[in-house]
Amino acid sequence: MSYVGIAINNAIMIERLRNAGVENEQLINALKEENYEFLNEYGNGFPDWETLVNLYKKDEESFIKLVNEGYQIKFLTKGSLMTLLKYKFGIEVEKDYEDVGTAIQGIQLSNEAVSNIKNMLAANWKLSTYVDEKDGLTKIRIELVKSSEVVTK
Structure with a gap:
């Protein structure tokens, strides 16, 4: 199985949200709707959700795959x-x-x-x-x- 490559900062943002109890579908919907209020509520301490929103918008299908099936960090x-x-x-x-x-x-x-x-x-x-x-x-x-x-x- 091949995994979608992702930058570490994006992976940490995703895992921070998951750690706060955000489900995959909630995450995807928040990014789709550019709901920064929701992202800030659960991902407190992260200053820039725009990079994650842009990653989602760049290739929605790949983003959904990486959230649901896993990802590989590009450099760590x-x-x-x-x-x-x-x-x-x-x-x-x-x-x-x-x-x-x-x-x-x-x-x-x-x-x-x-x-x-x-x-x-x-x-x-x-x-x-x-x-x-x-x-x-x-x-x-x-x-x-x-x-x-x-x-x-």
Whole structure:
């Protein structure tokens, strides 16, 4: 399955709204109607919803697909990845996983969530699983890929 490519700022805006309880249909309708009042109500703290409205208007069919079926981030920094994990899965660094430089690790999520992350990660990141020696639990590690190892999906 191929996923629609999306910039990280748009993904974070979508996940912030979802985190606040906004359903996919509500999101799509708010963008279609350019309902900035609704977007501000649920996405408090984001100053510019116009970029998301423009993304929707540019290609409505692709936007609906990415909201309903998933997306792949075009390029991702570690800070943006951690913000996305916070909004999408409610997990935070130092509480739910650790930051180890060019990677984050110790994440415990469902198989479905792990698959979701794998599909949305930009090509400059890779996800692997490991068994934590301390507690014997299977956890995930997401690490930055060296530029010579980047493989486009």
